[in-house]
Amino acid sequence: MFEIIPPPIWVNTKQSLQIMLEDIASQNRVGVDTESNSLHAYREQVCLLQFSTSKADYLVDPLALNDLSPLAPIFANKDIEKIFHAAEYDLICLRRDFGFNFATIFDTMHASRVLGYTAVGLDKLLGEKFNIPMDKKHQKANWGTRPLPKEQIQYAMLDTHYLFALRDVLEKELIEKNMHGFAMEDFKRACVEVHKTRSNGETWERFSGRKDLSLRQLTILSQLCKWREKEAERLNRPPYKVVMDDVFIALVKNLPEKKVDLSAAGLSEKQIRLWGDAILKAIRQGAESPLVERKQVPVKQDAVLRRLEKIKAWRKKIGLELKVESDIILPKSYLAVLSENPPKSLEELSVLMKDSPARFEKFGSQILKVLGVKHAN
Template sequence: MSNVLPPPIWVNTKQVLQKMMDDLVTQSRVAVDTESNSLHAFREQVCLIQITSSHTDYLIDPLELRDLKLLAPIFSNPRIEKVFHAAEYDLICLRRDFGFSFANLFDTMHAARVLGYPAVGLDRLLGDKFNVQMDKRHQKANWAARPLSKEQIHYARLDTHYLFNLRDALEQELREKNRWEFAKDDFMRACLLDEVKQKTNGESWERFSGRKDLSLRELTVMAHLCKWREKEAEKLNRPLYKVIMDDTLITLSKNQAQQKVDLSAAGLSEKQIHLWGDAVLAAIRQGVSAPLVERRQVEAKNDAFLRRLEKLKLWRKSAGQEMGVESDVVLPKPYLSALAENPPKDADELAAMMKDTPSRVEKYGPQILKVLGGRNAN
């Protein structure tokens, strides 16, 4: 396989976008990837979209081209297969930023997981199968910065350039191992996940509410520190951790420093103390005197649910070991909880609950019913 590649086409005008679309609408499949700036901004956004057709690599600049609605019919067209590697995050970002919906997907990372590959990163798969070397140093680059370096552009285009070859090799293996239907079910389920997880503005402190080592007063201080940090991060357009790390906030909540000299012992740098020392101390004082927050109450599960859940976990772990895959490949997490919560009485109820993965019902239905004590378990 040749490592000498023609340059990709940079798509940053309506005219070039239209030329790309004239190509894509004729394709039976396209390879897709995205690059975002989650490590460099308060609210991440898609900063680059890579699309490969049968003969061309395109790099689309959504920072320049704000309107990408022309792409929507490509993603939603069931006659055009979209090949991703690790599709879940890309789908979340594309839905969030552009409102795209999806049909007909192939995820090479998930295909490798269904096959039981011990390492499923794109760099590892391309290196092992095609001797293609990828420089992963650019994974954490600031993709919102312009212009992109030649090295970034090369890295980005490699994320989709070889996906067709990888996809075809993995499909062949899936068919040979009789796991193609498993993978197809999962690809279809990925297209159905329309709920985009929204950030809970101003309530990030609730992530810490389950910590047993924080008293209610300490948790109240944490809440005020978190609210201050969010405002500061949004103002500076940087991730929360690039203001103050979570571990440092926990230490501040417990020690409740009263003077700037105490902030250094809690882990703040001289620069942080100079920039935000007064604001941090003010947030601590507010938390010390404010009404206590209430911990988020997690609904207690009854013993019968917990017993069923444990039985299912043990069964799928054993089935996964026998198949040579991670346990969630045998029974994905959403089904695990749903089956333990509302155990099906018979095969028909099980088929209805797992209608989006009929291949698993066919292969494991009797075993699942046996574990749960349902009828038609033989």
């Protein structure tokens, strides 16, 4: 599928936005993608929105347009299918920055996962299906830069240009493999799921290496994190680009007394020169502050844990048989509710799984048997 693609239409005025909206409104589907600056700013924001219709490719500049609310009816329109690749994070960002609601999406990455593909990146799928090469080196570029380099503009356009063709190929395979219902109910659920967003800043409670630390060490870590947050915000960069998490863990495990001791934890000469005094001050404050408290994770009852393990083992087994990942068999969101409040009949299970009718129809009886319900058939 080689073709000469016209350059995308840059949308950075109310007039050009209106022209694009009129095009999209006349279509029954549109390809969508976003680019953000999470690797280059303290507070992530959407820096570019890409749209592709049957007529043209558009790049919308939210940094130039202070009102994107005219896009809201497009995203909420049930009669216009929005085609994404890896929709989950795009939806999170679009909800966070613009408050959009969604209806009728198709996610080509998720569709490929439902089909059991192991390589589900857009570059891999376009290469396999259409022999189209894609260079993903701009994926982590700074999308807040203006003007955008030509290479990034081309990359951004290609992220949506071929989504129609890919979507149609994958839908055909979903239907042939009787997995179309699974994908469609997942797409519908994605439109209403609201994920908790969190800032770029990582508090001590999210550190993977915190479990082996004492409360005093955690208190010092907390002070270090507070300092890093302020410095990252001042510099407008992600906190990890000030000091990495593992450096903080090393510092609290072997407390430095002087600036010369900081290099042993992995701090560079530049970091020590810029922030050595501030880091030592934060450590001293942590050593003198009231101890932080660990959040206590509620202990699940043994019966709940047994049911949870049975459900996990079952969905893993079925996933291996169907050559898909276990969450395709039963999404993670169902694990807790089924193990903590197990249904006693197919009727009760159908209520719990009202958003997954295809899975209920295929696996309902099996799930009840796994939960120990007699006469599950």
